[in-house]
Amino acid sequence: MTQAFDSNIPLPRVSFVLGGARSGKSALAEKLIEAAGGGIYLATGEARDAEMTARIARHQARRGTLWRTVESPVDLVGPLSREPRPILIDCLTLWLANLMEQGADLEIERRRLTDCLTATEGPVVLIANEVGLGIVPDNALARRFRDAAGRLNQQIAACSDQVIFVAAGLPLRFK
Numbered sequence: 001m002t003q004a005f006d007s008n009i010p011l012p013r014v015s016f017v018l019g020g021a022r023s024g025k026s027a028l029a030e031k032l033i034e035a036a037g038g039g040i041y042l043a044t045g046e047a048r049d050a051e052m053t054a055r056i057a058r059h060q061a062r063r064g065t066l067w068r069t070v071e072s073p074v075d076l077v078g079p080l081s082r083e084p085r086p087i088l089i090d091c092l093t094l095w096l097a098n099l100m101e102q103g104a105d106l107e108i109e110r111r112r113l114t115d116c117l118t119a120t121e122g123p124v125v126l127i128a129n130e131v132g133l134g135i136v137p138d139n140a141l142a143r144r145f146r147d148a149a150g151r152l153n154q155q156i157a158a159c160s161d162q163v164i165f166v167a168a169g170l171p172l173r174f175k
Contacts, residue, residue, distance in 0.1 A: 011036045011086065012161035013122030018130045018153060019166035028164065028171055029088055029125045030063060036123060038066025039086035044073050044095040059090075073098045077116045085123055092128035092156065096149055106148055114159050128153050130165070 011032055019025040033039045041063060047053040060069070072079050076089060089095075099109050117124065132150045137143045157163045163175040 011123045011125075013120065013124070014117050014160045015123065015125045015162040015164065016128070016153075016156050016160040017125060017164045017166060017171075018128045018157075020130060020133065023166045024169035024171075025127050025129075025166040026059065026090055027062070027169075028166055029090065029127050032125050033086050033088045033123075034064075034066055036086045039068075039088060040079070040083045041067045041069045042076065042079050042083070042087055042089045043069055043071050044076070044089070044091060044098060046071075046073050046098075074102065074104070077112050080113075080116050080120065080124065085121070087124045089124065089126045092126055092152060093131065093149055096152055097145065100145060100148070106152075110152055110155055114155050117156070117159050126156055126160070128156065 015029075015032060017025045017029045017032075043056070045052060045056055047056050063069075070079050070083060073095070076095060080087065080089075096106070099106060117126075129149070130153065131146050137146055157175065160175065162173065165172045165174055
């Protein structure tokens with residue numbers, strides 16, 4: 001059963017924030033960590049072109065001095081194991097695309113991440129896009145990505161203490 005989001009609830013060990021593109025999920029996740037005093041921003045995106053460079057710059061400008069950024073496009077378990085808490089991971093969808101581009105074994109990487117999250121004392125906040133709400137993609141690679149993202153989101157939600165869906169800037173707490 002879903003319930004309205006309450007920002008007064010203390011930050012649990014593992015929180016998962018998901019929604020569509022430009023839904024407000026990153027801003028919400030940042031507020032959750034900032035309420036805990038700030039932390040590590042574990043970034044999976046890479047500035048490979050001018051548009052992505054500008055997007056990353058906007059995200060960095062929005063964040064204040066409460067943040068230290070660690071760039072890790074593929075290895076999430078390493079920083080999760082060694083960096084102090086709280087940690088925000090933005091975003092699992094780009095991480096998945098990076099893994100696919102490298103030809104990594106997605107099931108092994110998902111298992112490594114969920115095992116690490118299950119063992120963490122937290123707090124950790126993870127962000128992902130919900131890509132399964134649109135039309136069925138017209139090509140095999142896009143369908144493979146959509147399916148892999150759906151499986152990843154389900155597994156992360158299962159090991160999370162809190163799951164929040166964001167649409168049009170409005171958060172809805174699922175778990």
